[in-house]
Amino acid sequence: MEVIQGEVVSIKKYGDRLYRIEIFSPYICKNAIPAQFVNIKCSDSLNTDPLLRRPFSIYETDKNFNVFSVLFAVKGKGTLFLCNRKKGDIIDFTGPLGNGFIPEKSKNNFLLVGGGIGVAPLYMIARNLIDKEKSVLFMAGFKDGTFYYWQRDIEKILRGSLLFTEDGSFGQRGTPAEHIRKNTGILKGRQVIVCGPVQMLIEFQNIFKNKNTDAYALLEEKMACGIGACFGCAVKVRSKNGSYQYMKVCSDGPVFRLGEVSFE
Numbered sequence: 001m002e003v004i005q006g007e008v009v010s011i012k013k014y015g016d017r018l019y020r021i022e023i024f025s026p027y028i029c030k031n032a033i034p035a036q037f038v039n040i041k042c043s044d045s046l047n048t049d050p051l052l053r054r055p056f057s058i059y060e061t062d063k064n065f066n067v068f069s070v071l072f073a074v075k076g077k078g079t080l081f082l083c084n085r086k087k088g089d090i091i092d093f094t095g096p097l098g099n100g101f102i103p104e105k106s107k108n109n110f111l112l113v114g115g116g117i118g119v120a121p122l123y124m125i126a127r128n129l130i131d132k133e134k135s136v137l138f139m140a141g142f143k144d145g146t147f148y149y150w151q152r153d154i155e156k157i158l159r160g161s162l163l164f165t166e167d168g169s170f171g172q173r174g175t176p177a178e179h180i181r182k183n184t185g186i187l188k189g190r191q192v193i194v195c196g197p198v199q200m201l202i203e204f205q206n207i208f209k210n211k212n213t214d215a216y217a218l219l220e221e222k223m224a225c226g227i228g229a230c231f232g233c234a235v236k237v238r239s240k241n242g243s244y245q246y247m248k249v250c251s252d253g254p255v256f257r258l259g260e261v262s263f264e
């Protein structure tokens with residue numbers, strides 16, 4: 001992990017409050033693995049508001065141009081600062097952070113399920129799995145049409161993704177969870193990786209209960225240090241002996257076994 005300054009190469013609006021920013025960084029392109037993240041200073045160099053850096057998944061790395069991207073949704077002060085950056089601005093960030101996801105050699109079939117901005121880390125995981133010639137089924141669900149133009153990204157790397165919107169504005173009307181409940185055969189022989197809002201992760205824990213599904217979740221927690229020093233991002237995770245322990249999303253995660261996480 002390093003503190004890095006990288007130039008903004010481009011910033012594109014993908015939808016209402018949804019942006020993709022490209023940042024020059026040979027270090028991130030060389031060292032990042034899927035599901036890792038960067039912690040971005042979301043204020044000018046002389047300004048300290050917001051004080052804490054904001055975590056964002058690495059969406060894509062382009063090793064030919066030494067550029068990585070972040071797909072982000074505008075939520076508050078930090079992301080508002082980020083969406084107002086222009087080509088040539090300098091971004092200060094640390095990374096790559098977190099444990100990341102490297103598929104086991106013996107696993108060949110994957111189901112990736114994203115909810116909303118949860119598609120961001122799954123996109124890099126999907127690219128990596130496709131490069132390794134693994135079979136990938138990508139499902140994603142959104143509330144409305146915000147991610148309509150994002151579809152072009154997923155279509156570039158993968159055909160046959162199953163996309164859902166709750167209001168029916170694109171894809172099928174409904175949610176990935178509803179679809180999987182009706183078609184549990186989809187799970188057979190697949191390792192599942194889920195990233196989305198907590199309610200969605202709980203729903204998938206329930207769907208997978210007693211099914212022996214090999215499933216991982218990418219967790220999001222508010223973070224302070226981002227490097228395992230402050231316990232600000234602790235979550236309760238069941239250990240092998242059945243007792244619960246606190247683990248840190250920033251350094252032990254963000255990837256955890258879904259069945260072992262306690263969302264109480």
Ligand SMILES: Cc1cc2nc3c(=O)[nH]c(=O)nc-3n(C[C@H](O)[C@H](O)[C@H](O)COP(=O)(O)OP(=O)(O)OC[C@H]3O[C@@H](n4cnc5c(N)ncnc54)[C@H](O)[C@@H]3O)c2cc1C
Binds near residue numbers: 077121
């Ligand atoms: C490992 C990790 C990876 C992430 N990857 C992405 C990504 O690729 N793209 C993206 O858009 N966002 C991502 N996030 C979430 C992102 O960090 C927050 O949206 C961002 O910090 C909000 O900052 P803000 O100053 O704009 O909003 P704030 O003013 O800090 O908060 C605005 C609202 O968002 C809520 N919020 C803030 N942070 C989080 C969080 N971590 N989890 C849940 N709710 C939160 C707050 O409670 C508040 O209601 C990730 C978070 C983590 C922990």
Ligand code: FES
Binds near residue numbers: 225227230231248251
């Ligand atoms: S943010 Fe400090 S330990 Fe995770």
